[in-house]
Amino acid sequence: MEKLPYLLRHENIAHIEENALYIGDRRNFPFKKNFVKCNAVEDLVANLKAMVTQGGGPLEAGLRFLQLDLQRGCNLETIKKDAKLIASARPTNTTLEKTFNSLFEKSNLENLNENIEKEFDYYDKQYYKMGNYGSSLILNKQTILTNCFAEHSFIIACLLAKEQGKKPKVICAETRPYLQGARLTAPSLEELGIEVSVITDNLMATYMDKIDMFMTAADKSFSNKTVINKIGTLSGAILCKYYHKPYYAFSIAPDYCKPKYIMEFRSGKELTKIGSLKTTFARLGKDYPAFDVIPSKLVTSIITPYGIV
Amino acid sequence: MEKLPYLLRHENIAHIEENALYIGDRRNFPFKKNFVKCNAVEDLVANLKAMVTQGGGPLEAGLRFLQLDLQRGCNLETIKKDAKLIASARPTNTTLEKTFNSLFEKSNLENLNENIEKEFDYYDKQYYKMGNYGSSLILNKQTILTNCFAEHSFIIACLLAKEQGKKPKVICAETRPYLQGARLTAPSLEELGIEVSVITDNLMATYMDKIDMFMTAADKSFSNKTVINKIGTLSGAILCKYYHKPYYAFSIAPDYCKPKYIMEFRSGKELTKIGSLKTTFARLGKDYPAFDVIPSKLVTSIITPYGIV
Numbered sequence A, B: 001m002e003k004l005p006y007l008l009r010h011e012n013i014a015h016i017e018e019n020a021l022y023i024g025d026r027r028n029f030p031f032k033k034n035f036v037k038c039n040a041v042e043d044l045v046a047n048l049k050a051m052v053t054q055g056g057g058p059l060e061a062g063l064r065f066l067q068l069d070l071q072r073g074c075n076l077e078t079i080k081k082d083a084k085l086i087a088s089a090r091p092t093n094t095t096l097e098k099t100f101n102s103l104f105e106k107s108n109l110e111n112l113n114e115n116i117e118k119e120f121d122y123y124d125k126q127y128y129k130m131g132n133y134g135s136s137l138i139l140n141k142q143t144i145l146t147n148c149f150a151e152h153s154f155i156i157a158c159l160l161a162k163e164q165g166k167k168p169k170v171i172c173a174e175t176r177p178y179l180q181g182a183r184l185t186a187p188s189l190e191e192l193g194i195e196v197s198v199i200t201d202n203l204m205a206t207y208m209d210k211i212d213m214f215m216t217a218a219d220k221s222f223s224n225k226t227v228i229n230k231i232g233t234l235s236g237a238i239l240c241k242y243y244h245k246p247y248y249a250f251s252i253a254p255d256y257c258k259p260k261y262i263m264e265f266r267s268g269k270e271l272t273k274i275g276s277l278k279t280t281f282a283r284l285g286k287d288y289p290a291f292d293v294i295p296s297k298l299v300t301s302i303i304t305p306y307g308i309v
Helices: A041-049 A057-071 A076-087 A095-106 A112-136 A151-163 A180-191 A233-243 A268-272 B041-049 B057-071 B076-088 B095-106 B112-136 B151-163 B180-191 B233-243 B268-272
Strands: A014-017 A020-024 A035-038 A143-146 A169-173 A195-199 A213-217 A227-230 A247-250 A291-294 A301-304 B014-017 B020-024 B035-038 B143-146 B169-173 B195-199 B213-217 B227-230 B247-250 B291-294 B301-304
Touching: A014 A057, A020 A041, A020 A057, A035 A041, A041 A057, A041 A076, A057 A076, A057 A095, A057 A112, A076 A095, A095 A112, A112 A151, A112 A247, A112 A301, A151 A180, A151 A213, A151 A247, A169 A180, A180 A195, A195 B268, A213 A227, A213 A233, A227 A233, A233 A247, A233 A291, A233 B233, A268 B195, B014 B057, B020 B041, B020 B057, B035 B041, B041 B057, B041 B076, B057 B076, B057 B095, B057 B112, B076 B095, B095 B112, B112 B151, B112 B247, B112 B301, B151 B180, B151 B213, B151 B247, B169 B180, B180 B195, B213 B227, B213 B233, B227 B233, B233 B247, B233 B291
Parallel strands: A143 A169, A143 A213, A169 A195, A213 A247, A247 A301, B143 B169, B143 B213, B169 B195, B213 B247, B247 B301
Antiparallel strands: A014 A020, A020 A035, A227 A291, B014 B020, B020 B035, B227 B291
16 A cells, blocks of 8 residues: 555654654645644643544644653553543544543553553554545445545545545535534545545535535444534435435444543634634624434444444 | 615716726625726626626626717617627626617617616516515514525515514525625615625535425526526525425516527636635536526426416
8 A cells, every 4th residue: 555645644743852742733734844842631621622633643642642642751640641631632532532441451560551542553454454444335437425534444445446446536624613524534645646526515415416416524424324524524425315326434443332422612713714713703703513423224334344234 | 765775876886986997896895885987898707707796796787888889979880799798798698688689679779778778677577576585475573584685685685674673594505615605685674774694515414304395596597497597596495495495486477388488608817715815726626507407396486476386
């Protein structure tokens, strides 16, 4: 497999340098490739809330921070406390919480660093497996609609489809308010030589008869096929139903329980600006949930590391 | 009825001053209230293409330009030629073409100015009639979803509903790429004391269970109930179908023929910026139709000056 695009390389997601954690600032990509320095755990939490990195980024940044704690000689109690704070920064996606819990179950101060490295390897392999299953759903010259930044799984699915000679095309919905589709997904696919274009979110319906499937990440999913993902995903899934197109979500580990979750609400002020540019009066923005809940009847399949459910 | 909001007052849409036409620049509203000067008809056409004004704006700016022609002592042939150029600036909405044709059928150089003034009066009355029918569809404390800037008819419908004590609430989808929902509709409703908030276009599905109806303008409509309106309208109409909510479009004069139209395509570069702010690489933007075609099965009713169809 070719090299991953800039945004998905470990060192560009988060790295330790001179006793501090540096996280890749996805808010300015693709125009700037800067890093934000985090000294204390509170810096990291504030930056995760402020969307400096998102999607799979917080997990990687969080694990790296625990390595920094180790390097700084913190005791296990402090490290566990930091892990809890980091996991609570964005409450809806519970991958961090689950990963940290399983990590501490099997680790002591001596093997924690090694076990964290094993987590990185584990996730790399799981992402690849999901990408591989995803690529099997893409047929020759098909067009995939996506939104937000579905990270490794989706990017690897497209990359493998390309390497298999299928010439996939991708249409990215820009994904307001943070424009991850326009800024992260589209430039990353272009970097890999995949044909890609950007549309505004309100053009999804307009292009439904030109696409073959809708593929997204899942910030959380459940064994009954309920998916929780970035706002705009519910629109896309309903449009798929209306146009009889499949909707697939990548999820590393669906929860085997009835759907229950903490929905993160964010300030309406975020909806009245783009970066530093005001789009209307800040007072007019409506507070909003960060994620859509997509009922199972709208989900064709969930793509997991263990197969297509 | 209370005074119309700033954006809908005749003098702020377009006015003649010192032998030139000044059109209200809606691209900078609500932060700036500037006017763009048009000397030659080519200036006006270029500014209409560049979205300085849109929706009902081009008709009013066009009629004013013909008055300027008269003031400048142009002959009827020149005025007709200018009208043709103005009507062709944005090809999908044919209201200008139809209005100019009917105007020239009944006018000579002597009565043209008077007949143009009659057109302004006629449209004011038609808008009011549509607004009045629209307000009858809004029940006590209902929430209306809208997009783009549905101009007089919708604003008057909300205003009348408010005056009838119904306390309407409006949610405006921001309407990328030009953000008319965020910048024009929401501030205009706020100006009238109507409760209003702004969401991103991809939040429409998320809020469908909180709204009672979706109301939009129609750049063009047909007697079989097909509606042509701003991109994003098709998404909204499909969501309405899925959530069993009514979708209403305001249309001053549906065409009594089978749906036929010229679809305006616009540069994908517009999708990669917001005002002067780049959102991603310009080369990634996909060329796009300016309007959605909404099939009749998704349209509950068209609100015309003659009643609700």
